[in-house]
Amino acid sequence: MQKITTCLWFDGQAEEAARFYTSIFPDSRITEVLRHGEAGPGTAGTVLTVTFELAGQEFLGLNGGPEFTFSEAISLHVDCTSQDEVDRMTTRLTAGGEQGPCGWVKDRYGLSWQIAPRELTDMLHDPDPARADRVMRQMLTMHKLDLEPLRRAYLAE
Secondary structure (H helix, E strand, O other), X not given: OOOOOEEEEEOOOHXXXXXXXXXXXXXXXXXXXXXXXOOEOOOOOOEEEEEXXXXXXXXXXXXXXXXXXXXXXXXXXXXXXXXXXXXXXXXXXXXXXXXXHHXXXXXXXXXXXXXXXXXXXXXXXXXXXHHHHHHXXXXXOOOOOOHHHHHHHHHOO
16 A cells, blocks of 8 residues: 555546546556445445556545636646557547647546656756757647657757
8 A cells, every 4th residue: 555645536526537547547447436324424325435546556536526626736647658658648538628738638527637758758858958958849839749849859850
């Protein structure tokens, strides 16, 4: 059991969201669904929390109600190993959601994700500041991240 678990607040959609997320990421599963009992606070039998794993990391989905919603102040970063993975994750997570700038997406539940190829991170950490700057400038023109133009910027082609 990990020491710190991210809790995601939903308005009655925790189980639906957990099923959606676990369908996207390999090594993912729902591990527990806790339902309200007769004591409440919700209707007996309805879902209170859903514990699930995404790529082996545990999350807790809480049906807390409409009082709070997600904002871009918190996002989940997905480290992708290829352009195919960037494309697949972006397509799946934006279904019913929206594409934002620089690889950010917002899913149908309003949760923000950063879909980024590991190669981009490596390029941005290049010790040559001119290379890293060219890559950053190119990335800032994109919505879904595309490795080919980023590579060309990195190599100054």
